[in-house]
Amino acid sequence: MAAEHTIDALGQFRLFPALGPLGASVNFTQSNLMMLISSAAILWLLWAGMRPRAIVPGRLQALAEMAYSGISGMCTEQIGSEGKRFFPFIFTLFFFVLFGNLFGLLPFAFTYTSHIAITFALALMVIVIVTFVALRIHGLHFFSYFFPAGAPKLLAPLIIPVEIISYLSRPVSLSIRLFANMVAGHVMFEVFASFIVMLAGIGTLGVIAAIGPLALNVALMGFELLVAFLQAYVFAILTCIYLHDAVHLH
Amino acid sequence: MRPLATLAVALLVSSPAFAEGMPQLDFKNPLTISQIVWLAIIFFTLYLLLARWALPQVAEVLEMRAATIGRDLDAARLAKAEADSAVVELTHATREAQASAQASIASAVDAAKAEAALRSAELNAKLDIQLNQAEQRIDIARAGAVGALRQVATDTAHVVIARLTGQPANDDAVNHEVGAVLTIRGQA
Numbered sequence A: 001m002a003a004e005h006t007i008d009a010l011g012q013f014r015l016f017p018a019l020g021p022l023g024a025s026v027n028f029t030q031s032n033l034m035m036l037i038s039s040a041a042i043l044w045l046l047w048a049g050m051r052p053r054a055i056v057p058g059r060l061q062a063l064a065e066m067a068y069s070g071i072s073g074m075c076t077e078q079i080g081s082e083g084k085r086f087f088p089f090i091f092t093l094f095f096f097v098l099f100g101n102l103f104g105l106l107p108f109a110f111t112y113t114s115h116i117a118i119t120f121a122l123a124l125m126v127i128v129i130v131t132f133v134a135l136r137i138h139g140l141h142f143f144s145y146f147f148p149a150g151a152p153k154l155l156a157p158l159i160i161p162v163e164i165i166s167y168l169s170r171p172v173s174l175s176i177r178l179f180a181n182m183v184a185g186h187v188m189f190e191v192f193a194s195f196i197v198m199l200a201g202i203g204t205l206g207v208i209a210a211i212g213p214l215a216l217n218v219a220l221m222g223f224e225l226l227v228a229f230l231q232a233y234v235f236a237i238l239t240c241i242y243l244h245d246a247v248h249l250h
Numbered sequence B: 001m002r003p004l005a006t007l008a009v010a011l012l013v014s015s016p017a018f019a020e021g022m023p024q025l026d027f028k029n030p031l032t033i034s035q036i037v038w039l040a041i042i043f044f045t046l047y048l049l050l051a052r053w054a055l056p057q058v059a060e061v062l063e064m065r066a067a068t069i070g071r072d073l074d075a076a077r078l079a080k081a082e083a084d085s086a087v088v089e090l091t092h093a094t095r096e097a098q099a100s101a102q103a104s105i106a107s108a109v110d111a112a113k114a115e116a117a118l119r120s121a122e123l124n125a126k127l128d129i130q131l132n133q134a135e136q137r138i139d140i141a142r143a144g145a146v147g148a149l150r151q152v153a154t155d156t157a158h159v160v161i162a163r164l165t166g167q168p169a170n171d172d173a174v175n176h177e178v179g180a181v182l183t184i185r186g187q188a
Helices: A022-023 A030-050 A059-078 A083-103 A116-146 A155-204 A204-209 A212-248 B002-013 B018-020 B030-167 B171-185
Strands: none
Touching: A022 A212, A030 A116, A030 A155, A030 B030, A059 A083, A059 A212, A059 B018, A083 A116, A083 A212, A083 B030, A116 A155, A116 A212, A116 B030, A155 A204, A155 A212, A155 B002, B030 B171
16 A cells, blocks of 8 residues: 555635535535534523523533623623623624634534634624724714824824724734634644554554654644634634724724 | 644735635635625524524523522521511510519518518517516516515514514604615615
């Protein structure tokens, strides 16, 4: 057997139609299937968790309540008292990203947050909502956001473009941060896994040596679980911070 | 190693050579764009279901718990206030009972003292009367005795004189002498 293995680290991100011919006819991809599964899991967590409606919660109910009060606390802490209005949106965003990251770590699963199209669409939605909220609350006064009060008027031609660029770069940094983290993790999984297969192809010595990349992948899995939570948290908290800016203008 | 890999991915996205190999940047594939449409549909549906159905359930349970805890705390506070007032009442009642017991003991002692005083006064009065009667009787007896003394003295004087002189004594002289002696002694 010729060990003609090449490392195809990017093949895992290829999109395929899911759900058979019906899915193919409406261009429904496996990425969208994972979204459905994540959404169902989020809804199931809250439904099954809150079904007992217990005064002293069980484990699942405690988890559901922790999810609720955690995001609720984040909204009110970051945005202020107006944060309650955005709570369902932040909750949806956080758990949609979190479950996408987490379920993507399961074998044979697909990580929809590893697609720049998805993360950029989410980030664009955030920035459009933030801008809409700011215009709704402050009207045209919102544009004073691009020129900090007290700055010398002479510097306006410099400050205003910089502020506008930094405002517009928000969705870019927001989407690339999540996308790059997810892609990097999954590429490393694939690379180390390919090493295992390639080493095992050499012979007995190779099988023993393959323990190295296997151990690395086990450690990486723990790390990726952390990253999955961290990136979802970062995405949600940055959205909260942008909303705080929109509500309070600095 | 991990942050470097992330940075590498972020940088490589912008390089056209790498981008060709990345399925994420293959915008010729209709699935790349179509998944965004499905994302919009799924995300919006999830948002509606969470905002209208799932999250209010959690809020309801949390509010119910807060209300129950509040109610229980109020009940506990009420019970504590009741217990406190009962303790105050009990202390008050104990003090009152002690005071009334003390008062009744004092009045009983006073009554007993008064009765004892009355008794002793009665007894004193009775004894005084008896003493007076006794004194009167003594006086009468003494008077009787003194009266008899004159007779005895007179008779004795007659006998002594008769024996000494051999002649009967003069009655008047003897009476006169006995009277004089008795008068001197204060026993007439």
